[in-house]
Amino acid sequence: MGKSMKWIENGIEMLSEEFGEKAVRNAIDAVKKFQVEIPGWALGTFGGGRFGGYIYPGAARNIEEKLDDAAFIFKLTGVTKRFATHMLWDFSVDGMVANYNIAQRVAREAKDRGIELGAVNPTYFLAGSHMGSFTSPDKNTQQRYIEQTILAGKIAKELCNGIVTLWFPDGSMYPGQVDLKKTYQRLKNCLVKSYENMPKDILILIEYKVFEPGTYSTTIPDWGTSFALAKQLGPNAGVLVDLGHHHHGTNIEQIVMTLISENMAGGFHFNTRYAADDDHAVEPNQQMARIFYELVKGNVVVNKDEKKNWAYMIDQCGGRENRIQALLHSVDSLQLSLAKAMLVNSKKLEQYQDADEIILANRLFNDAIINADARPIVAKARIEMNVPVDPIEAYIESGYQKKIEKERK
Ligand code: AFD
Ligand code: MN
Ligand code: MN
Numbered sequence: 001m002g003k004s005m006k007w008i009e010n011g012i013e014m015l016s017e018e019f020g021e022k023a024v025r026n027a028i029d030a031v032k033k034f035q036v037e038i039p040g041w042a043l044g045t046f047g048g049g050r051f052g053g054y055i056y057p058g059a060a061r062n063i064e065e066k067l068d069d070a071a072f073i074f075k076l077t078g079v080t081k082r083f084a085t086h087m088l089w090d091f092s093v094d095g096m097v098a099n100y101n102i103a104q105r106v107a108r109e110a111k112d113r114g115i116e117l118g119a120v121n122p123t124y125f126l127a128g129s130h131m132g133s134f135t136s137p138d139k140n141t142q143q144r145y146i147e148q149t150i151l152a153g154k155i156a157k158e159l160c161n162g163i164v165t166l167w168f169p170d171g172s173m174y175p176g177q178v179d180l181k182k183t184y185q186r187l188k189n190c191l192v193k194s195y196e197n198m199p200k201d202i203l204i205l206i207e208y209k210v211f212e213p214g215t216y217s218t219t220i221p222d223w224g225t226s227f228a229l230a231k232q233l234g235p236n237a238g239v240l241v242d243l244g245h246h247h248h249g250t251n252i253e254q255i256v257m258t259l260i261s262e263n264m265a266g267g268f269h270f271n272t273r274y275a276a277d278d279d280h281a282v283e284p285n286q287q288m289a290r291i292f293y294e295l296v297k298g299n300v301v302v303n304k305d306e307k308k309n310w311a312y313m314i315d316q317c318g319g320r321e322n323r324i325q326a327l328l329h330s331v332d333s334l335q336l337s338l339a340k341a342m343l344v345n346s347k348k349l350e351q352y353q354d355a356d357e358i359i360l361a362n363r364l365f366n367d368a369i370i371n372a373d374a375r376p377i378v379a380k381a382r383i384e385m386n387v388p389v390d391p392i393e394a395y396i397e398s399g400y401q402k403k404i405e406k407e408r409k
Helices: 005-019 021-033 063-077 102-113 137-159 180-196 223-233 250-263 288-295 323-343 346-354 358-371 375-385 391-398 400-407
Strands: 083-085 114-121 163-168 204-205 237-242 265-270 311-314
Touching: 005 021, 005 063, 021 083, 021 323, 021 375, 063 391, 063 400, 083 102, 083 375, 102 114, 102 137, 102 346, 114 250, 114 311, 137 163, 137 180, 163 265, 163 311, 180 223, 204 250, 204 265, 223 237, 223 250, 237 250, 237 346, 250 265, 250 288, 288 323, 288 358, 311 323, 323 375, 323 391, 346 358, 391 400
Parallel strands: 083 114, 114 163, 163 204, 204 237, 237 265, 265 311
Antiparallel strands: none
């Protein structure tokens, strides 16, 4: 941004004239209230394999350095206090079994740096998962993953924020390779067995994905399957929406609306994709703003009653960019999208809808979602929060990047 106070004030004035002072004020307050979680796996050396193992300069080499980076990101944003962990990357010595004591140590290290641990992700895709995790025909493999899932529940409750997020790599490459019904049953049985042994006051969010690593089938391909499984488990289970896990052109905001309408607990893995599950940083595109409009309308974002809010997490892991900058960029994009959603005049929109004024409704909606420049709102919120108006500029000026590049050779 790098914009002057005059630019910010003028912008606020213009927006107030178009959308009303109250809407602008509410948008500023929403931006101040919205919290989003940083994925631990975005910091560090994972990913980027297609570029000859390229690792961005200064990448964290261990969990301590990841937490250092996350704490610095929090200092710049003021809204990213939580750090999501992966069981076998962050709490394991051998990549096979996770360890409670390590999790305890990591939670302490996080606290020392002024941040907290957020969602716990059981890791179902490392060694021994080539024939599936919960869908594996091997009972010992199933059992190992059930135990890891139960432990994730305990860690979530005792050391983190009580949220477990599940993503399964299970699926197949060729028709006929696996029995679709048998594999689904196995996954469901293991899930039920895990759930029965997990604390009852946590939230378990089930992620779906239409492809990758499975190209012909994935065991949980869509929100309907996640929904059915969550229903089967009970009130402490819900659906996790990851932007990159759909067919192109899927109307994700409509999925969001349906989940909210059906009172299903929900959560988000935010990112941007162009080709597949790209895991790129979030961009402030119109789809993101439309999604936020449904979240706002559904009262599951920045609700005063914290229990009503969905779980908001970033899930990205780009191969080439500076990952700290990319995370700051994502937070910025999410804030801009939320601000735009807050500007939509829903009352007027409803009038147009009722009067069958199709184009007028569309134009009114897009005036906020596409045409409004929400940057002054986000800037104003940051000033009021006492954080830098431009977090990326502040990052560059801080010298942090130079410091980690030197230290982490
Ligand atoms: C993979 C999956 C999924 C999951 C993430 C962390 O595609 O998005 O949330 O790993 O487990 O990228
Ligand atoms: Mn995800
Ligand atoms: Mn993904």
